[in-house]
Amino acid sequence: MILAAGRGERMRPLTDHTPKPLLPVGEKPLIVWHLEHLAQAGFKEVVINHAHLGSQIEAALGDGATWGLHIQYSPEHVALETAGGIANALELLGSEPFLVVNGDVFTDIPFEHLVLAPSKLMHLVLIDNPPQHSQGDFVFENEIIKLEGDSKLTFSGVGVYHPALFAEIKRGEPAKLAPILRQAIADNKATAEHFKGVWHDIGTPERLMALNQQLLGLS
Secondary structure (H helix, E strand, O other), rough: EEEEEEOOOHHHHHHHHHOOOOOOOOOOEEEHHHHHHHHHHOOOOOEEOOOHHHHHHHHHOOOOOHHEEEEEEEEEEOOOOHHHHHHHHHHHHHOOOEEEEOOOOOOOOOOHHHOOOOOOOOOEEEEEEHHOOOOOOOEEEEEEEOOOOOOEEEEHHHHEEEEHHOOOOOOOOOOOOOHHHHHHHHHEEEEEEEEEOEHHHHHHHHEEEEHHHHHOOOO
């Protein structure tokens, strides 16, 4: 699942008329990088949620055949937050664990290698703390993810989840992801890994411009 329902307030005015996932990076929409990456990793089925200007996303991507994928859409008429958006799409995602990718990150995380361990509810990809999130999110020591400790890493926005993680969320109701992640970690139902490759959070026009220049060899 690609999360693409955000309004992109910090990206305004760019997102006033174009949904954030369709903003061009390296001469192609940001979300297309994800689709290409997923196809290369062997994925066939993709679910994309959308809200703000969502019809543009559906018009641009269609059924996914361009990338050898089958895309289904999960429209949201009110902002459901991240967990609410995932819960709303569960009937499209099925009963097996699924990969979730934030639509506003650019990364070469190897999606094909991400798996969910037996008896666990989630597996998170953590990264070194970027300048805009220097405090980090979770501690990762000796291959174990914890809530508290001396040195925290940042959640990349990429994770594998079991549908049961979202079972208590009523479909169509807003719900934040962070409390659910923290509870699963506290219950020892989570695993993680530390990724040290390419990762960018496209959260501001300045970051978008910097990445664009980098990809086009202009920096």
